[in-house]
Amino acid sequence: MPQFFLNKRLIVLLVSIILLVALIGISLKDRQKLTWPEQFVKDSIGSVQSLFEKPAQYVAGFFQDIEDIKSTYKENKVLKTRLDEYVELSVKVKDLEKENQELREILDKKESMRDFKPIQATVIERNPDKWEDVISIDRGAQQGIEKDMAVITAKGLIGKVKNVSQFTSTVELLSSASRTNRISAVVQGDTRIFGLIEGYDKEKQALLFTKIPSDVKVEKKQIVVTSGLGGVFPDNLVIGKVIEVTPDDYGLTQTAYVKPAADFNDISHVMAVNRIIPKVSKTP
Template sequence: MNRFKKSKYVIIVFISVLIVSALLVTTYSSAVVTKVGDGISLVDRVVQKPFQWFNSIKSDLGHLTRTYDENESLKKQIYQLVVKSNEAESLKTENEQLRQLLDMKSKLQATKILATDVIMRSPVSWQQELTLDAGRLKGVSENMLVIANGGLIGSVSKVEDNSTVVNLLTNTENADKISVKIQHGSDVIYGIIVGYEKENEILKISQLNSNADISVGDKVTTGGLGNFNVKDIPVGDVVATTHSNDYLTREVTVKLTANIKDLYAVELVGNS
């Protein structure tokens, strides 16, 4: 009986040792696994950092590239819109000038009227002259006046077979001596265009044939005298009248009717 009890106690102790050992092993293994897992996780994070940075840089570069491409595309679209807008504005201006020429044509008292286009206007001589695409073969002669934008802009100075050079009224060295007349009520005063004042953008008229009064706003048209003999072409409006020191002569300054800055189409007029 005593031997059986001893054996029983031995078995219980053995089983208890096994259970405790198992628990200890399990706890230790779990701790080891946890430590190992933490170590692997740390290594994984360290290894992934360069790849994450590279992916971030790659993504940023991709965004920058797409943004650059979009900006270039937008610039091209804006440029195309500006070009189209400028073309439309040029066509609008040209059409308006053509309408003015047609309206003027019905009012002109001239035996020869020729419509033509401006083909050259150098920036160096922008205020002095321009070139037309019609010449002697189309009937242009050197005694013709030039009209655009509702009024006189100059006179023919040189004629070739297929082109014509126009001397503009804004040429400060203008020496064509075009006759004009100033209408003041029922009075008509004749004079000669003698120059252009670039600073104030006004035409100068002198050699008046009368001492009659002249007021600001009086209309000035071509006189029809001398070599350029087409009359009643609008020239401008009087802005001032000045006297010489001895009061023997007067000079009249005139604001031009025609806009000479933008010229596309003109009419040549003359009586021959």
């Protein structure tokens, strides 16, 4: 026997190659049914794939969920930042619109005050402890502000200049509890009713118009203005509107509650005004 056939390993290798070639040839044919070795191999591979596919999908899905959460977090952070910017911008727009409206009203008021000398100013300080007493404005002696000048908004009178510095001034509001805070006023109507604005009722948020004779009839909604009789304030500056009238304890006089035309809780832009006294020409 030749030495070739004595090598068993070589024989097994050749037989294996022949079987492999035969299997490849069979698998390449167009067959409708698989052989049992092919079925076994295919089912084995399918089982192994199924065994690893679900855990792999779970792990892949877990990391995908984490990535989605990160993306959502970043997106929400960006949207929140934009929302904060939008809210801030909306507030600024409203403030600008309000300031623009106030300045327009002040300008219209200034143009209509032919008999007065208005000086426009802005409120720069208002102490919460003296909220109803005084405010500070950014105009002083250098801009023509003088003590006891009337101070108004576009809506009406709010007070008078109390102290003057070179570039700032302090304004005493009509709502101040100071005993010296008095203004000569008149109720407009067929009959002019004179009196004094002195004092402020916090509960009713109304000025006290005192010294009205008991036999004089004052009605609600009548307009109260400055009389000009005090020698300091111009006349016809709007103060407010009558909302209630009560007699005093002795029945000798009446007190009218006057709702201020100006909003004392919201004062930003004001004007200090002084009556222009016409010069009298001297005759030779």
